[in-house]
Amino acid sequence: MSNMILLGTRKGTVIFDRSNGAWRPRPIAHEGIPVCYAARDPRDGTLWSSLDHGHWGPKLSRSRDGGATWEDVLSLKYPQGARYIVKVLPAPDFDPEAPAGKPEYAAATVYKIWNLAFGRADQPGRLYAGTIPGGLFVSEDGGDSWTLNRPLWNHESRGGDLFAGDATSENRWQGTPASVDYGVFEPGIHSIIVDPRDPDHLHVAASSAGVIETTDGGRTWQGRNHGMLNDYMPDPQAEWGHDPHFVTACAGQPDHLWQQNHCGVFYSEDGAQHWRKVSMPDAGVHFGFPVAVDAQDGRTAWVVPARADSERMAIDGGLFVARTSDGGQSWQAFREGLPQVNAYDIVLRHSLDVAGDTLCFGSTTGNVYLSEDRGESWRCLGNNFPPVYSVRFG
Amino acid sequence: MPTVTMTSHLYRFFPVLGNRSITVPAGSVAEVLREVDAIAPGFTDYVLDEQGSLRRHVMLSINDSLVLDRTTLTDRVPDNGTLYIFQALSGG
Numbered sequence: 001m002s003n004m005i006l007l008g009t010r011k012g013t014v015i016f017d018r019s020n021g022a023w024r025p026r027p028i029a030h031e032g033i034p035v036c037y038a039a040r041d042p043r044d045g046t047l048w049s050s051l052d053h054g055h056w057g058p059k060l061s062r063s064r065d066g067g068a069t070w071e072d073v074l075s076l077k078y079p080q081g082a083r084y085i086v087k088v089l090p091a092p093d094f095d096p097e098a099p100a101g102k103p104e105y106a107a108a109t110v111y112k113i114w115n116l117a118f119g120r121a122d123q124p125g126r127l128y129a130g131t132i133p134g135g136l137f138v139s140e141d142g143g144d145s146w147t148l149n150r151p152l153w154n155h156e157s158r159g160g161d162l163f164a165g166d167a168t169s170e171n172r173w174q175g176t177p178a179s180v181d182y183g184v185f186e187p188g189i190h191s192i193i194v195d196p197r198d199p200d201h202l203h204v205a206a207s208s209a210g211v212i213e214t215t216d217g218g219r220t221w222q223g224r225n226h227g228m229l230n231d232y233m234p235d236p237q238a239e240w241g242h243d244p245h246f247v248t249a250c251a252g253q254p255d256h257l258w259q260q261n262h263c264g265v266f267y268s269e270d271g272a273q274h275w276r277k278v279s280m281p282d283a284g285v286h287f288g289f290p291v292a293v294d295a296q297d298g299r300t301a302w303v304v305p306a307r308a309d310s311e312r313m314a315i316d317g318g319l320f321v322a323r324t325s326d327g328g329q330s331w332q333a334f335r336e337g338l339p340q341v342n343a344y345d346i347v348l349r350h351s352l353d354v355a356g357d358t359l360c361f362g363s364t365t366g367n368v369y370l371s372e373d374r375g376e377s378w379r380c381l382g383n384n385f386p387p388v389y390s391v392r393f394g
Numbered sequence: 395m396p397t398v399t400m401t402s403h404l405y406r407f408f409p410v411l412g413n414r415s416i417t418v419p420a421g422s423v424a425e426v427l428r429e430v431d432a433i434a435p436g437f438t439d440y441v442l443d444e445q446g447s448l449r450r451h452v453m454l455s456i457n458d459s460l461v462l463d464r465t466t467l468t469d470r471v472p473d474n475g476t477l478y479i480f481q482a483l484s485g486g
Contacts, residue, residue: 056404057449
């Protein structure tokens with residue numbers, strides 16, 4: 001059982017400690033600074049927060065003493081010559097079938113460090129970070145230095161090797177509205193899954209591109225979007241341009257992957273070779289941002305459904321968590337302990353987590369809820385937190 | 395020697411810059427910022443991006459003139475000048 005919960009919030013990092021059965025928050029760390037992701041490295045206990053400074057650029061902050069002191073890590077940067085093909089937020093008269101114009105290029109700078117993942121126990125210094133615009137960074141020394149994974153950055157689905165010259169292929173990754181706050185419209189990597197059986201096997205997910213897999217330690221990457229359906233694009237089954245909101249895998253059955261997508265909930269039981277839509281709109285299970293999967297049973301997953309898709313709020317003013325234990329063939333809604341009137345919460349992509357039988361989620365309304373019976377009943381850990389951007393058990 | 399004056403918010407990350415007068419050799423804005431970085435290592439990572447351009451919500455002025463070249467920072471800070479570093483704060 002986990003004894004720590006880390007929240008990334010608009011006003012800093014909140015850490016809860018569990019003691020004598022009660023969860024108590026510490027005074028906020030990184031006071032006043034937006035934190036888009038916070039997590040604990042299970043290998044050595046290092047705490048990480050991704051600071052989303054509005055003025056001073058994104059920074060990682062690291063604590064090696066359990067949160068007593070923090071230090072900024074300044075080494076995550078795009079290398080010189082890293083460029084991308086600029087995407088523009090579609091105007092109301094946007095014609096998706098119009099021929100693409102000449103690409104415009106921009107030098108890459110990190111706008112947001114959106115997600116962190118940790119290597120296996122036998123790779124003690126290995127860390128991964130996903131960024132806007134669309135970078136996967138790898139550290140081999142516990143975060144002291146970072147390297148951009150170039151094969152993914154230079155992927156043919158993004159225009160090819162722009163370090164070497166102009167595009168040699170079309171950029172088929174779309175932009176994400178999550179980047180608009182930074183004055184751009186670029187995709188970002190928000191999900192990084194390391195296969196516990198094989199450190200060279202990773203899945204990452206980018207909004208709005210899709211799921212990409214490597215089986216050779218990041219030297220080559222393949223799109224894994226077969227079976228995905230993108231309702232709002234001219235070709236719903238296109239290889240690229242899908243909008244995973246979050247993708248996760250079962251630790252004990254790593255071929256079972258779950259995806260809460262803009263266009264529904266999707267499930268794969270063959271390592272993302274094929275996806276199957278398992279939404280159940282009549283039961284409210286369709287739109288949302290986060291998804292969590294049981295660590296042992298790959299068929300058991302939880303989502304926090306929301307009203308799709310332009311409203312982005314709790315359905316009919318009542319907050320609930322839905323669970324499936326049969327790979328999405330059926331869903332059960334749990335409402336006990338959650339507000340059922342006047343609730344307008346939205347739970348963002350990194351703001352639901354599970355550890356054993358315990359689940360926790362937080363909303364942008366500043367409410368944090370905890371369940372210790374696999375999501376069936378909930379209690380509130382507080383109503384007045386800043387908007388919550390991430391929830392992770394430590 | 396020019397003086398560098400900055401928003402006190404930066405002292406939170408670089409206490410060494412607080413409660414003192416910062417004077418550095420005259421030069422381009424880029425050179426002046428590098429001198430400040432020598433006093434407070436990592437400083438330029440807060441005001442510049444990895445391309446060396448001024449971050450979007452950071453403003454610089456030399457005396458009362460806004461720095462116009464935000465990309466290569468070639469404006470010259472004269473011997474008797476002051477480089478001001480501001481941030482554009484907004485919202486809640």
